[in-house]
Amino acid sequence: MTHIPHISVELVPRTRQSIEAELQQLKALWPGITTVNVPDLDHLELGSCESCALPGAQGLTRIPHLRSSRVDVSDLGRLLRRLDELELTEVLVVRGDPPKDGRPVHDTSSVELIRALKAARPDLKVHAALDPYRQSLQDEQLYALKKIEAGAASLFTQPLFDTRLMEVFGEMLPGVPIYWGITNVSTERSKAYWVTRNRAVFPKSFEPTLEWCTAFAREAVQHAQETHSHLYFMPIRTELRDFLGAVIPPAGGGTDPEGQGESGAVNGVLADQSGRQASAFG
Template sequence: MRISLELVPRDEAQLKAELDLIKTQFPAINTINIPDLTRFELRSWEASCLCKSIYESSIPHIRAMDFDCVEPLQFIERLDKHNITEVLVVTGDVPKNSEKVVYPTTCLDLIAKIKKDYPHIKVYSAIDPYRGSMDEEYEYVQKKLEAGADGFFTQPFFDLSLMEQYSDMVKGSEIFWGVSPVVSDKSQKYWETRNHVVFPADFQPTLEWNIDFARKALAFTKKTNSHIYFMPIKVDLQAYFDGIFSKVLV
């Protein structure tokens, strides 16, 4: 089982400091995945290459709209140099900087190009249980598999029963289940408004509730022979991960 942590690459110095801390304090984490955020200069594949000095496995997020599928993908050469063989392809949000060039490339387009031109790269794509109906998401998942996707990272889940339903949908595919602590009313409202999350009836925006759910999600991951990634936002990492790992990985 792989346990990944999503780290935001604000700059090289901060990223290296966070990697050293995580490696020392939380040895159960064995993979790092890196989002590509246009407001920062450090791109995801650059950050993933930095991760390789500390972690064997690092997975950069690749924004499809940033690439012209007619041209070679220059970042692949850099990944090859650092023996990075996995990427997560997402569509990406339109950058706030209007001067940044984007293309009409979809995640399906980029998945297909990578698998055709760079077959040694394992390509993950995204599953979002909240963007539409389950039937619509199932159809999108099938299109991604047809394009060549090898597996999936999910948006964070907050409901174990919903995870079980989606587990049946992607049976046979490699999957990283997403978990993210929500520990304030403001954060809960953000997830509901921005990401259309429907929290379960028993949800509480407390560290205790989120630790308990993460433990259940981790147990479910082990049971289903899948993987998990954590996306901790505005939470005490020490308290959060100590609460999870000290009670589960024994």
């Protein structure tokens, strides 16, 4: 039986209008994808929880990013009440970049916040971050396992550009559910940012074009099917139809750029699962 990867789409709330439009488009064109995850960034109009409260997000499984550096684990009450008010059942814990607006920062680590959330709300599904670039592979492996031990249900990776790195981490973390991050890096300037800021590693074959990125995304879908892992798509300043639509054809129109293959297959199983599965995360 073909493994159906669980799929989420990461939507950046640049403005209220832009994310509402993307949410409506996602629900209309990809009804088989019913999960979104939303980052929390200081310079944007909306926070992650505020974005999850938008009308367009209703009916979807919503996963706000929670920055551990913003949470005092000795006083979780306000955060937990907010999650309850929004009927949020899943969160993604990240350390997060240092704030630039003078807001308070705590020494809370991701592991500490994961453990505290699970202690207070055992039924809350907590996802954690996996960054293959920030430290040695062994150190990141140990850090990831600490998060799993603390109660994390799965790991969301920084976007990757090489299935060989997926294979390495899949072997280093056997049995751990992993959601491979897939994004588009379509200019030399964007590539330089990823190398300088995120220490990303690109294969020799990489080309900073949307075509290369969508072709790789189709490879990643096949890898996820073969390894029983999962995916989240993070379009960067690109229309959902142009990026996601080149991998999973939208409902009612669009074709696989290569005519058939994995993207067509995944579109079929997603269309099937949309009638049977309430959440894209199992």
